[in-house]
Amino acid sequence: MVSNQPFGFWQGLDPLTGTVIDQRHELCGTSLKGKAFFFPYGRGSTGTPGIFLEAVRNACAPAAIVNTKSEPMIVMCSLLAEAFFKVLIPIVDGLEGDPKSILKTGDWVRIDGTTGIIDVISRS
């Protein structure tokens, strides 16, 4: 799932389904459940992990996140998912350029959160 718009999980994601509910966002109505989610940077409230972990608990969270700049809020979501729900969600930071110029929604990728290496397996 690839977007060039910033995204806030707080008021942006329905944690019971994994669907984007922010009406101002281009992905509104689509599901992030189990997807590798590429977007430039996160924005939002200090309540963000509340929504994120509710999605993790319901198995509706993204499988991985890749940003041009990962703000601490996003990093904290991943750390908490591991600490409290034993779910590993790699976050890769430092993507160069517009996510949409590199990948398209529907492409398949393999993400290694330890090395930060992203392999494109197949293009849609």
Add this chain to the structure above:
Amino acid sequence: MHLTEEERQILDGAFGEPQRIALNVLIKLGDAYGAERMVEIASAHIVGSSYQIAGEAGIEIYSKLVEQGAKVKVRTTCDPGSIDFSRWQVFKTPPDYAERQVKIAELLGQMGVIPTWTCTPYTAFNVPRYGEDLGWSESSAVIFANSVIGARTNRLAAYVDVCAALVGRVPRFGLHLPECRRGQVLFEVASELSDNFEDHFFPVLGYFVGQKAGDRIPVINGVQKATLDQLKAFGAAAAASGSVALYHMVGITPEARTLDEAYRGRQPADRTVVGRSEIDNTLEQMNTGDSGAVDIVGLGCPHASIDQMRRYAALLKGKYVHPSTELWICANTVVEDMARQMGYIETIERAGAKLMVGTCHNDCPLGAWNFRRLATDSGKFAYYTPTTVGTKCIFASTEACIEAAIRGRIGSL
């Protein structure tokens, strides 16, 4: 990261599972942002106290922690809940929803959290000192503690704040480092504006600055004076429309007695002049509704101070809120108690307004009300209520908001 002997013991489980889990999260966060060590904190303020934020995941996490004997190690206060604990029926909160919030209250109580239920913990019980390190969440409280008081905290998040409270530490990076607190972007308030800077310009300027500054540290030059309530309103708006965690207002906030001190020697490249047209354009963005009938007026975001309660009471004395309009004023229990003793609450309630304690419009489920148009004097409400409450929003001065509640409609500002 360099760990102390005690921190190693925590990681080995010598102080129990909750502290081990908590320190692990904080070390990984510090590693991700290049922290060299942890720093002890004077207090924590946690935001996952509301059922709207914590949900069932939060109840599961807190239950587990309590089962494992978790206790906070430093003074820890909590943000608003999702209900007014003594009047939730008045606000049409569904009983099963209220029951889940009460469950969270029990769990936090068992961990030793002080039940302040407020976004303004700095008015009572949790008053930081200049230069103190803190582990706080709640964007409006973080920006107040950093900017107005000169304490040091990053914007923590739900549950990470609980981790900080359990071990009494946070990783030392970002705003804990003096060199990371210098101003990065300058906002120059034009003299046409600063010579007659009205009360409601503070949240509007905050909204504008937040949008432009993003997560950088803004320096605001040209504001001649400001009350604590005005600084609170400015910061809450900037923290909502951007991710601002610290601002410097030259001549007003403690780390910016002069422009030079705010920059710490390095002049920022980015400079924006704010005049009447910037204020007018921002007002236009904050207003998603036109003038006309208003069914809800929301005051007290962030939670009202005793000074604000006095002002509301004076404006409402001998008046009546329009029968088709609700006027809700949000505050914490400390201010409620003082305002009751001062007779303000009697005046406010006699006028038909409702006092909402320990929660707010943003945190409560308001589906049963079918509100369509909200008026508020808060830049933070103006930013969030179109999505949280699902209403059109009209931003106006405190006086205009109370006037709207009385007339049942609002004219253009």
